[in-house]
Amino acid sequence: QVQLVESGGGLVQAGGSLRLSCVASGGTFSNYAMGWFRQATGKEREFVAGISKSGGGPYYADPEKGRFTISRDNAKTTVYLQMNSLKLEDTGVYYCAARSGRPRTGGHEYDCWGQGTQVTVSS
DSSP: OOEEEEEOOEEEETTOOEEEEEEEESSOGGGEEEEEEEEOTTSOOEEEEEEOTTSOOOEEOGGGTTTEEEEEEGGGTEEEEEEOSOOGGGOEEEEEEEEESSOOSOGGGOSEEOOOEEEEEEO
16 A cells, blocks of 8 residues: 655635645555545545546546646656635645545545645635
8 A cells, every 4th residue: 555645735815826745655656546635624524636547537526626636647656736716615634545446536435545734725
């Protein structure tokens, strides 16, 4: 299994942008579909975006379509989440996750998780 480490979170004003990164190690990165999830305080973890092993797809939750872009660089064993036009409701801890097979929207379908990175959007 891979180990995942996220970075790039922080405090940003509404309407701003952030780029999250997730670096994988200890496994064959290109064997895994990747997903980004968000968990706000007091809420369940929710799917944000997913991408297949080769970079195909990608898949987005409806609120993120047109604002977020997921991408991956298999040579760098890294998956990214570019977040634009950020809203207050985008605040939360963002996790990247890996699974064999195709991307899925259910968190329980992922095998490996990072520790998360906090994103806070202010007004």
